[in-house]
Amino acid sequence: MRRAVNDLLGAYDKLIMDPVHGGIPLYRHEIQVIDHPLFQRLRNICQNDILSLVFPGATHSRFLHSIGVMHVGTRMFRAMIDAYLRERQLSEQTELSLNQLDAIDYLAKIIRLGCLLHDSGHSSFSHQFTQARKIRELMSRPERFRELWRGEDYTRYHPEEPEELEHEHYSVRVAHEVLSSVDLEAAGLHAEDIIGIMETTQVTPSDTFCRHAHTFLAFIAGDQTLAASNGEQEVPELVMGLLSSIVSGEIDADRADYMLRDGFHSSVTIGGFNLDHLLSNLRFGWDVSEPWMGLAITHKGLGALEDFVYSRYQMYRKVYGHKTALGFDWLLREAINEVLEDPESFEWIDTCLSDMSFFAELTDSFFWEAFRKVARKQPKSYSFLIVNRVKLKHLDTRENLSKTEIQKHSNWLAGELGLSADDVVTCTMKARFSNIQDNFNGIKVLEKDPITRKRSLKKITDVSAFFSKFEDGTIIHFYRQPDVAPTSSSLS
Secondary structure, three states: OHHHHHHHOOOOOEEEEEOOOEEEEEOHHHHHHHHOHHHHHHHHOEOOOOHHHOOOOOOOEHHHHHHHHHHHHHHHHHHHHHHHHHHHHHHOOOOOOHHHHHHHHHHHHHHHHHHHHOOOOOOOOOHHHHHOHHHHHHHOOOOHHHHHOOOOOHHHOOOOOOOOOOHHHHHHHHHHHHHHOOOHHHHOOOHHHHHOOOOOOOOOOOHHHHHHHHHHHHHHHOHHHHHHOOOOOHHHHHHHHHHHHHHOOOOOHHHHHHHHHHHHHHOOOOOOOOHHHHHHOEEEEEEOOOOEEEEEEEHHHHHHHHHHHHHHHHHHHHHHOOHHHHHHHHHHHHHHHHHOOOHHHHHHHHHHOOOHHHHOOOOHHHHHHHHHHHHHHOOOOHHHHHHOOOOOEEEEEEEOOOHHHHHHHHHHHHHHHOOOHHHEEEEEEEEOOHHHOOHHHHOEEEEEOOOOOOEEEEEHHHHOOHHHHOOOEEEEEEEEOOOOOOOOOOOO
């Protein structure tokens, strides 16, 4: 208990200096996680694949992003706790019991580790790695999932085998491996509770988590809400859903950090928003009738949320979907396919994707060396273009075209420019914003009646017309096929 009180009061064992957030405190067990080779590998994985070829400052790593997400997740949870305590003190004097302090501390530490490990399974070049054709074929190979979990019980986190592996599945596997080597018992934590708030998982929470969940919900929502729930099973699920939304939701620690971090390192202002203002207006929301527990935002905080959404929208359009950046992404995927034509490289990547003993070797550095090796042997290669930063020639940009319309426009461009149909290649980026219209994926607006002062929850689209302006969108860039040797990998 003394440890919990010390931690809540701000005691820490180490401080990491971050260019975006300043000093980030760490606890002893978190230092053990960060020092693990599978987490240290994130130092050698760029947050934004090869965006630095367009925005030179964007060389920041998944390593620092993950620590930043942990910091933001902690701030989100504590901001909501602080706001709740302030509001309770307006109507009655409330003192926290030791059990309540212990529950808050436990949940806060679960959030921190869930945020810290949420991206630990990203491979070389982050998202572009799994979009390369040959990598997708490797990850879709039958028995891949069982090979990855050889000797371990994956049913603790995955009731069924996934049909296709994504980086989130690797994050769960890495988290299990890392947490198994950390003295969680000394920290009073359970691995299944941490991994349970990560994506793709479905767990049975520990008895410790269940006990703290009941204490927390009774503290936040009152005994009446606790009595209205279905008891032992439903309460932990509600609380775990709340914690999961902080790690990966529409307003989550991940998005909040990468928007600020990517905007800062790319030296653009469109990724900026007022994090302090947003956090000061976040609240715990619950509805006994559904039942539901998640994030809510005050009416006066809608402006901060609008800034958050619009900044994210603009980052996708102006930075992540930049015509030169997407062109380099296309070249990168083809260069990865090219490297995997070498049997030795193919076998090594296959091994790394199947065995945690070698997964730490899968970094950007491996592929950069492989690209240079191919480039030296074959100047007319995708690897040569990447190594020497040779841009694709951009022809045109369109938005929200169907596959048929994309092909039709490609053929038209080819005809007008005197090219063959194969000489025009396309790169697309899809941005999902329709969830904003669909109750923003569960986030609700918290309003108070001016007379009774009672809380009520409303859909965002019922309160603000701003969010109805967004929908899913696709940016399509058209380029001229570069001059590469016929022996290079076929187009994906």
